[in-house]
Amino acid sequence: MRYAHEVGKVRAAERALMARLPEGALMQRAAAGLASVCARVLPAVYGARVVLLVGGGDNGGDALYAGARLARRGARVHVVQAGSKIHEAGFAALRAAGGRPAAGDPADAIAGADLIVDGLTGIGGTGALREPHARLAALASEAPGLVIACDVPSGVDAGTGEVAGEAVHADITVTFGTHKPGLLIDPGASHCGVVELVDIGLGDDLPDPDVVAARPADVRPPEPGPESDKYRRGVVGVLAGGDAYTGAAVLSTGGAVHGGAGMVRFASVAHPVELVRQHWPEVVTTVIEPGAHDAKVLERVGRVQAWVAGPGLGTGDAAESLLEAVLSTDLPVLVDADGLTVLARRRDLLLRPAPTVLTPHAGELSRLIGAPREDIEARRLEHVRRAAAELSATVLLKGSTTLIAEQDRPVRVNPTGTPRLATAGTGDVLSGLIGALLAGGLPALDAAAAGAYLHGLAARLASAPHPDAAEAPISAQDVVTALPEAFRSLP
Ligand SMILES: NC(=O)C1=CN([C@@H]2O[C@H](COP(=O)(O)OP(=O)(O)OC[C@H]3O[C@@H](n4cnc5c(N)ncnc54)[C@H](O)[C@@H]3O)[C@@H](O)[C@H]2O)[C@@H](O)CC1
Ligand SMILES: [K+]
Structure with a gap:
């Protein structure tokens, strides 16, 4: 896992460690790590043109000391100072090593640099960048040289990934001690380039993480053992589709079929049942008579270990009573799409002892918790946490970075995916996939996180089947088809 800690906890850990170390030792560790990444990516340090963008805080101090290390190895290092304050000791070290303030218009120095080190603001930055920082950030982002961000x-x-105004677009971000949530969550994440973590020794001083992102080895779908029969591998029941929407039923069922369930049961009115049978002959189907939406219906469907309810289900009384029946069971239930719209007026249905997974996009979450959609988009971390607490559920908030929250647990950030996933029907596939993982016995948070991971990976593989392939547009059906390859590619 990649672990991220909130800014306050990073500062507390740094204070605790600094109290046991000689003055300035921590900053030297950070600067040494930063300089070594710079040296590694430059074709040659000797003679390289390096420009440091330096703000008034310790982030600038890191950049200055790293610049001094590069200058001692023969780099031509120039400083562009933003504002009137500067880290005096760092600046003195740089000058002693041969670094100089950039002469003339900083735009020329930045445009002519092989490497730009962004030390304007780190974890102490708040709100939109002020001038001249904002202009320098824009110049760095446009420059042809490599941009390495110091810490953030x-x-x-750093705490949330929000970007209120101009921000540096880095090729590499060298971060110290631990990741910061803003490096993992968009829009911040997409400003980072490759993130490199430099160990400065915070280890034992850091508490549990606030946000985590899976690495491939952390994703562990349930493995069928030698004695597994189809029931032990997990049976998932899908309640989806109606006379109006049939595609959602086919796609959600497809996600479940390729998600590793031992068996998929599907129930709906006659028309979607017919289509699901055509697409997925391995699925066991039950036709629900219009108007017969109660607990008896679930008995007729048969035994399952988890339910998926909602895609294309409609939002009327029939859908509501079906949802009521499924949420009255003591099984894990995933609710998506139309099911979420119904839940927005029936939040009482969420008061249940068994796990519930909700998979809203920002618009659906807005209806569920009564917060404006724009606020949710802008502060996704805050809202997904709030939703998990208020709704007593595992909440997976879809978006450019999918976040998954459960009360009192670190928020999971999904590191896979592609903008090409933003196409109709992919959410239906995700619901069936997570349902299959739930039926296979994964706890709700792990099932949702593994499902999001595999779904994003399948989309990438569908869009560009090998690393040299150009990305092509994909359909939700393509994501279903690529799921086996996504499972296979896990270590
Ligand atoms: N505390 C420590 O021991 C360590 C800190 N380190 C570095 O120190 C950084 C934190 O340093 P600071 O607490 O001094 O904070 P920063 O250097 O991140 O930011 C503070 C400075 O930025 C200015 N600023 C804040 N918001 C701004 C905005 N929107 N527009 C323009 N200017 C803005 C402030 O006026 C202040 O000058 C970390 O990110 C890391 O790079 C590392 O050296 C590791 C050790
Ligand atoms: K920075």
Whole structure:
């Protein structure tokens, strides 16, 4: 896992460690790590043109000391100072090593640099970048040279990933001690480039993480054992589709079929049942008579270990009573799409002892918790946490970075995916996939996180089947088809 800690906890851990170390030792560790990444990516340090963008805080201090290390190895290092304050000791060290303030218009120095080190703001940055920082950030982002951000790309809120104005677009972000949530969550994440973590020894001083992102080895779908029969591998029941929407039923069922369930049961009115049978002959189907939406219906469907309810289900009384029946069971239930719209007026249905997974996009979450959609988009971390607490559920908030929250647990950030996933029907596939993982016995948070991971990976593989392939547009059906390859590619 990649672990991220909130800014306050990073500062507390740094204070605790600094109290046991000689003055300035921590900053030297950070600067040494930063300089070594710079040296590694430059074709040659000797003679390289390096420009440091330096703000008034310790982030600038890191950049100055790293610049001094590069200058001692023969780099031509120039400083562009933003504002009147500067880290005096760092500046003195740089000058002693041969570094100089950039002469003339900083735009020329930045445009002519092989490497730009962004030390404008780090974890101390708040709100939109002010001038001249904002202009310097824009110049760095446009420059042809490599941009390495020190700790956090300036202009990105380290705690949340919010970007209120101009922000540096880095090729590499060298971060110290632990990741910061804003490096993992968009829009901040997409400003970071490759993130490199430098160990400065915070280890034992850091508490549990606030946000985590899976690495491939952390994703562990349930493995069928030698004695697994189809029932032990997990049976998932899908309640989806109606006379109006049939595609959602086919796609959600497809996600479940390729998600590793031992068996998929599907129930709906006659028309979607017919289509699901055509697409997925391995699925066991039950036709629900119009108007017969109660607990008896679930008995007729048969035994399952988890339910998926909602895609294309409609939002009327029939859908509501079906949802009521499924949420009255003591099984894990995933609710998506139309099911979420119904839940927005029946939040009482969420008061249940068994796990519930909700998979809203920002618009659906807005209806569920009564917060404006724009606020949710802008502060996704805050809202997904709030939703998990208020709704007593595992909440997976879809978006450019999918976040998954459960009360009192670190928020999971999904690191896979592609903008090409933003196409109709992919959410239906995700619901069936997570349902299959739930039926296979994964706890709700792990099932949702593994499902999001595999779904994003399948989309990438569908869009560009090998690393040299150009990305092509994809359909939700393509994502279903690529799921086996996504499972296979896990270590
Ligand atoms: N505390 C420590 O021991 C360590 C800190 N380190 C570095 O120190 C950084 C934190 O340093 P600071 O607490 O001094 O804070 P920063 O250097 O991140 O930011 C503070 C400075 O930025 C200015 N600023 C804040 N918001 C701004 C905005 N929107 N527009 C323009 N200017 C803005 C402030 O006026 C202040 O000058 C970390 O990110 C890391 O790079 C590392 O050296 C590791 C050790
Ligand atoms: K920075």
